Amino acid sequence: MRASASADRGKRADARRNIEAIVEAATRLLAVDPDASVNEIAKAAGVGRVTLYGHFDSRTALMREVADRAIQQTDQALTGVDLGGDPRDALGRLLEVTWQLTHRFGALVVAASHTLPPEAMQRVHDKPAARVRTLLERGRDAGEFRGDVPIDWQLSVVQAILHGASTAVHRGEITAEAAPVLVRDTVLAALAA
Structure with missing residues (x-):
């Protein structure tokens, strides 16, 4: 009986490692190529x-898990940003962390937009956009x-600059190290009164 219980724990540990490896690989590949197979x-x-199919019965199920984890990690990271003080400084801090994410x-x-329903995709942007909106209103x-x-146009501009910078890094036009400052300075210049 003890050997069987130990084997079950080993299998569960192997299964957990496989799931983590699959989700991490999917996140890494899909972040660069939304059509990764x-x-x-x-x-x-x-x-x-x-x-893979033993743990995720479809590509959609895998995408849902990857998207849910990305949303959770994004929310945790953005919750830790100090949004107090001068609205320009606070927005600058928020933009730098948002760029990393x-x-x-x-x-x-x-990739997620191809497989998940629109309401799930809306959740991806709602909380981050609400933080930026609050800072824009204060500013x-x-x-x-x-x-x-x-203000909705300003939110669209912020989002376009963030995604544009990510594309520019993947194309080799700018470095990932230079991007946070470029994003921050470009957005703040576009928003300046």
Whole structure:
């Protein structure tokens, strides 16, 4: 009986390691190529296709897990950003952390949009956008940010700059190290009153 219990724990530990390897490989590959295949993900995870499908019965199920984890990690990271003080400084801090997350997850959002329902995709952007909106409103009230354009347009500009920087890094046009400052300075210049 003890040997059987030990074997079950070993299998569960192996299964957990496989799941983590699959999710990590999917996150890494899909962040660069939203069309990465299940075969490519399994190979990168060091497991067979049968093992992958043993844990995730479809590409959609795998995408849902990857997206849920990305949302959770994003929320944890952004919750830790100090949004107090001067709205420009606070937005600068938020942008630098957001850039790191955008770069890490990159095209994962594109991949997820092909398989997940629109309401799930909306969740990906809701909380981060709410944080930026709050800072934009504070900055507008303080006269730091432009108030002559719709705030939703400003949010779109911020998002476009973040995603554009991620694409530029993947193309080799800028370095990942230079990107946070470029993103911060470009956004703050575009928003300046």
